[in-house]
Amino acid sequence: MKVTIKGYTGVAVWKWVANDDTCGICRMPFDSCCNDCKYPGDDCPLVWGQCSHCFHMHCIMKWVNGNQKSNQSCPMCRQAWKIKEK
């Protein structure tokens, strides 16, 4: 029997691999996006701090770059916030 494939549709799923399910700042799932974004994924990426805590990049930047000087720390553990380069 000879089969000819005329066409196919590829389907893929993705998810962030983080040590938690939700962002502690916006309290949305990591696989969803922060409050200011429309689309999750590369448009609203996650970042990890050197303390190993993880947030939506937009959320932690909004907190760290806020006008309060005391906000330079991780909202989870209060260690100085430094992005972990992978």
Next chain:
Amino acid sequence: MFSLQKKLKQDAAKGTSQPAKKAVDLRQKLLQKEFETLKQLPVGCSIHFDNPDVLYQFKLNLVPDKDSLWYGGRFEFLINVPEGYNFDPPKVTCLTRVWHPNINEKGEVCLSILRQNAIDSFGWLPTRTIADIIFGINSLFYDLVNFEDPLNTEAATLFQTNKDMFIRKVREYISKYCK
């Protein structure tokens, strides 16, 4: 302090159009979620909404038990959640007059987690919730009462010099102002 508050108010008054809208959504969204899951309050605490459609303003009723110096009283707090929540902390006022080292007679409440600009590291964080605040206020009537760093210095000094007198004054305020 006052000039900052004035400035914030002016900014809020100016930004009536589009930009403010998003922040309102975030506050509303977070509060809806928080109140849905807010099941366990400390014993003696209850919350009430004057307007059930407005989630960002509510009252906390607190009736301390026998372990508290303020046993026999009933205290009402007004909690206002600003538009900038959860990047800005809620504002708490005590509506009942009370003789307390960390609550002054104007109703201002001194609680570290409510501070936006904490020099130490115990101030507001966006990971904190309304529940944390309610538990914090409740603790002011138990183990979190702080005589070392008071807002009502007179009350704190009286406690250190004459504890009986302090307790008498607490009772006096309760019988006068707690309904």
